[in-house]
Amino acid sequence: MKHESHAPETPATQFLRKHQVAFSNHLYDYVEHGGTAVSARSLNVDEHAVVKTLVFQDENAKPLIVLMHGDRKVSAKELARQAGVKKVEPCKPEVAQRHTGYLVGGTSPFGTKKALPVYLEKTILDLPLIYINGGRRGFLVGIHPHDLLTLLNPTQVSVAQEK
Numbered sequence: 049m050k051h052e053s054h055a056p057e058t059p060a061t062q063f064l065r066k067h068q069v070a071f072s073n074h075l076y077d078y079v080e081h082g083g084t085a086v087s088a089r090s091l092n093v094d095e096h097a098v099v100k101t102l103v104f105q106d107e108n109a110k111p112l113i114v115l116m117h118g119d120r121k122v123s124a125k126e127l128a129r130q131a132g133v134k135k136v137e138p139c140k141p142e143v144a145q146r147h148t149g150y151l152v153g154g155t156s157p158f159g160t161k162k163a164l165p166v167y168l169e170k171t172i173l174d175l176p177l178i179y180i181n182g183g184r185r186g187f188l189v190g191i192h193p194h195d196l197l198t199l200l201n202p203t204q205v206s207v208a209q210e211k
Contacts, residue, residue: 054073055073055075055182055187056182056183056184056187058156058159058182058183058184058187059149059150059156059158059159059160059183060156060158060159060181060182060183060189061073061159061182061183061189062159063158063159063199064158064189064191064199067198067199069191069195069199070191070192071182071189071190071191072189072190072191073182073187073189073190074087074091074179074182074187074188074189074190075186075187076090076091076186076187076188077090077186078153078154078185078186080153083100083118084098084100084118084119085118087118087179087188088118088179091179091188093179095117095118095119096117096118096119096120096175097117097118097175097177097178097179098117098118098178098179098180098188099115099116099117099118099172099178099179099180099193100115100116100117100118100181101113101114101115101155101156101157101180101181102114102115102116102122102138102155103138103139103143103144103147103148103155103164104122104124104127104136104137104138104139105136105137105138105139105143106128106131106133106134106135106136107133107134107135107136108133111139111143111144111147111162111164112131112136112164112165112166112167113148113157113160113164113165113166113167114127114166114167114168114169114205114207115157115166115167115168115169115172115180115196115202116169116172116207116208117169117171117172117208119211120169120208120209120210120211121208121209121210121211122207122208122209123207123208123209124136124137124138126205126206126207127167127205127207130167130203130205130206130207131165131167131203131205146161147160147161147162147164148160148161148162148164149161150181150183150184151184151185153185154181154183154184154185154186154187155181156180156181156182156183157180157181157196157200158183158199158200159183165203166196166200166201166202166203167202167203167204167205167207168196168200168202168203168204168205169205169206169207169208170204170205170206171206171208172193172196173193173194173196173197173204174193175193176192177190177191177192177193178190178191178192178193178196
């Protein structure tokens with residue numbers, strides 16, 4: 049799939065501009081089910097610095113977003129404990145899209161259709177720069193991780209597990 053040479057305008061990039069956040073655009077060839085390994089390799093960056101936006105739901109089907117290192121997975125049991133709910137599980141792709149307005153693989157935590165609670169793996173804040181979805185498959189934005197704190201007001205958690 050060929051990408052245009054300039055970055056797309058998405059609800060996420062509009063959100064970042066509105067909040068006057070500096071970001072860089074990074075396009076790559078999206079691969080279905082390729083995950084962060086593909087984008088990290090394409091952009092020649094450490095997969096640990098590629099942050100995935102995951103949509104989960106609690107036992108009452110209330111959605112929430114989890115921001116996690118690309119080379120880690122979320123401990124659902126630990127997330128539920130730290131979020132103060134009985135259980136959490138990933139949303140089905142069509143449910144995640146309904147909540148965020150984004151296709152799975154292109155989900156950004158910025159400019160979602162509904163305001164959702166955000167849980168941030170706290171070690172992400174230790175990185176000098178992160179690459180996070182810009183609201184479209186094959187499109188990441190590079191931002192300073194501390195911008196997540198002011199933009200999303202996330203709850204910091206420690207729920208990362210080795211893949």
